[in-house]
Amino acid sequence: MNKAVIFLTISLFVAAGQVFGYQADSLRTHNISISTSISNTEIPSNQTVDLTVIVSWEGPPDRYEVERLENPELINLEIMGSQSLSRSEIREERIFTIREFKLSISPVERGMGYIEGMTVRFKDSATEKRDFLTTQRLSIKGLPPVIPGDYSWVWKAVIVIIVIGFGTGIAIPFLKRRKSIKEEETEPEIPVEETYIVELNAIKGKNSLSYRQRLDDVVTVFRNYLVEKYKIPEGNRSEKALIDYLNNEAFDEMLTAKIKGIFDQAEQFRFSGTEINVDRFELIFGSIGACIETCGKNV
Amino acid sequence: MDQDIQAINAKIEKESAFVDKLTGEIGKAIIGQKYMVERMLIGLLANGHILLEGVPGLAKTTLVTTLSKTINTKFRRIQFTPDLLPADLIGTLIYNQHEGTFQTKKGPIFSNLILADEINRSPAKVQSALLEAMQERQVTIGEETFKLDDPFLVLATQNPIEQEGTYPLPEAQVDRFMMKVIVDYPDKDDELKIMQQMSADSSADVNVVIEPSDIVNARSVVKEVYIDEKIDKYIVDIVFATRNPEEYKFDDLKELIQYGASPRASIYLRLAAKAHAFLRHRGYVTPEDVRSIGLDVLRHRVIVTYEAEAEEVSAEDVVRKILNRIEVP
Structure with missing residues (x-):
């Protein structure tokens, strides 16, 4: 609400016959209006707010004779300064006269302050009759005073941040590029197949495990390879689901059949409690290695 | 160990041979619904009761009837209604005026396959009577306790729609069902076949494939x-x-x-x-x-x-x- 501007237009078209309930029969031919606005409804007690009162009518400046605006009655507010101006405008080939009164108002202390209704007295030059217009009561909230501080350090900090940001903005891409060039020169990308083959060989060499346990681990690694290689989504990572997924995705039929064959062969040793001998293990292990190599070539 | 496994494999191969015949025979009367057929056989072999949930008209009753025919067992369908009493289910004692004694009148629960249709339509006391019998596999009428027939399998159905005026099964009682199977609509091809078969008005005759004793025997093999x-x-x-x-x-x-x-x-x-x-x-x-x-x-x-x-x-x-x-x- 601090920045909010209440624009209170009290258009008192006297010709319409209603001025805050006052009947103005004698002024039926008048066309004069008054509007008030304040620049802020909440203001620190050491700052000012502008109250603008505009009296306007259609016609030349001498159409109405507006008396000096009386200072409004203020509660918990005080007037710090005032100014007024008068001008004429032509809109759609019609002359309009505008009288503007501006008052700078400041709260006396914290809390609510009020500007009571202001009365603008005028005389119709044509009829020589006098009348008046009255504005509505306005309120302004007085806030604790704001003590201006020394913010020069903020500017200094902003400048330092900009310099550092600009420096790193240039330096990081440069360093990254240098690093990637260096990496490209020294370390070629290891194919996923190679990583898994290394892992498989490590399992094969684990003499502390039985062949059945090694078969379990080898099949798990093979399954993980397929999941990574073909980005198998969650829920399709059991052996049957994986084969179904590959079939649904119109994957190479021969290769899918080969993978299924490996799973089937391994299954009866892994889950039936049957021990697997070294020859059988080597056979399945060899099939998995060959299958991974084939998958690698099929990219 | 290896020889044991081979022996078990051979035994299973032999003992499970009836499964294909059974599903084939059921397939004569039931088109599609292979999933439901398989679940019923699992329930039969694992001695666990099944809660079927599906809209009416999905051949639940026909399937249970056909299954009971193929395994040559007694089948009873009990429609659960709000006014059903436990005695209507398990039986009661009737006074014999001539002899001046009470005689036991066994209820429909004394059967091998029970289709408890719309189990959630009856109040809690009837549901409890059934679920207790399911758990204990025996029923007490008056002072006498009767063992229920073996195999004894309860297939209870629930309708997922029309929940007004129903008595939902409490969680503890639902837990007594081994499986809750959702019965879905048949696919287009099956629907077409069902439509054609029903229009021809030729209800398929199904033959007995195995005896109840074979089921009891198969259960012990399943455990192996x-x-x-x-x-x-x-x-x-x-x-x-x-x-x-x-x-x-x-x-x-x-x-x-x-x-x-x-x-x-x-x-x-x-x-x-x-x-x-x-x-x-x-x-x-x-x-x-x-x-x-x-x-x-x-x-x-x-x-x-x-x-x-x-x-x-x-x-x-x-x-x-x-x-x-x-x-x-």
């Missing part, structure tokens, strides 16, 4: 199906993930689950997985067997929070997420 420790741990992980999802880093599920699955879930998951393997003529359980029946065993055992309901997340969604995310051995 080998289940590896890895699979047991997998089952425990699934059930524990419904109770403590954060332990498995499923933090997003923590706020959605009010109560997880009971130990009955682990027991039934294991049994149903074995029966599933048996139906596939396999002497050992694979993770796929567990995944396959997981949803049916768990969907009625997980209670979701109000937050989940507000977000329109069902227990089924939660279970599906767990099954998809938990590490498969």
Whole structure:
């Protein structure tokens, strides 16, 4: 609400016959209006707010004779300064006269302050009759005073941040590029197949495990390879689901059949409690290695 | 050990031979609904009751009738209504004026296959009477306790629509069903076949494939199906993930689950997985067997929070997420 501007237009078209309930029969031919606005409804007690009162009518400046605006009655507010101006405008080939009164108002202390209704007295030059217009009561909230501080350090900090940001903005891409060039020169990308083959060989060499346990681990690694290689989504990572997924995705039929064959062969040793001998293990292990190599070539 | 496994495999191969004949015979009368047929056989083999949920007209009754014919068992369909009494279900004592004694009149529960149609239409006392009989597999009338026939399988149905004037089964009682199976509409091809078959007005005759004693025998064979420790741990992980999802880093599920699955879930998951393997003529359980029946065993055992309901997340969604995310051995 601090920045909010209440624009209170009290258009008192006297010709319409209603001025805050006052009947103005004698002024039926008048066309004069008054509007008030304040620049802020909440203001620190050491700052000012502008109250603008505009009296306007259609016609030349001498159409109405507006008396000096009386200072409004203020509660918990005080007037710090005032100014007024008068001008004429032509809109759609019609002359309009505008009288503007501006008052700078400041709260006396914290809390609510009020500007009571202001009365603008005028005389119709044509009829020589006098009348008046009255504005509505306005309120302004007085806030604790704001003590201006020394913010020069903020500017200094902003400048330092900009310099550092600009420096790193240039330096990081440069360093990254240098690093990637260096990496490209020294370390070629290891194919996923190679990583898994290394892992498989490590399992094969684990003499502390039985062949059945090694078969379990080898099949798990093979399954993980397929999941990574073909980005198998969650829920399709059991052996049957994986084969179904590959079939649904119109994957190479021969290769899918080969993978299924490996799973089937391994299954009866892994889950039936049957021990697997070294020859059988080597056979399945060899099939998995060959299958991974084939998958690698099929990219 | 290897020889044991081979022996089990051979035994399962032999003992499960009837499964294909049975499904073939049922297929004469029932078009499609293979999923429901398989679940019923799992219930029959694992000795677990089934709660079927589906709109009317999906051949639930026809399927149970056909199944009872093919396994040569007694079948009773009990329509649950608001005025049904426990005595209408389990039986009562009737006074014989000539002899001056009370005589026992057994109720329709004394049968092998029971179709408890729209179980949620009857008040709690009737539901309790049925569920107690399901659990104890015996019924007490007056002072006499009667053992129920073996095999004894209850297939209870619930209608997912028209919830007004129903008595929803309490969670503790729903837990007694091994599986809750959602019966869905047939696909286009099946619907076409159903339509043509029904128009021809030629109800298919089904033959007896096995005797009830064979089912009892098959049950003992199912128990012999080998289940590896890895699979047991997998089952425990699934059930524990419904109770403590954060332990498995499923933090997003923590706020959605009010109560997880009971130990009955682990027991039934294991049994149903074995029966599933048996139906596939396999002497050992694979993770796929567990995944396959997981949803049916768990969907009625997980209670979701109000937050989940507000977000329109069902227990089924939660279970599906767990099954998809938990590490498969």
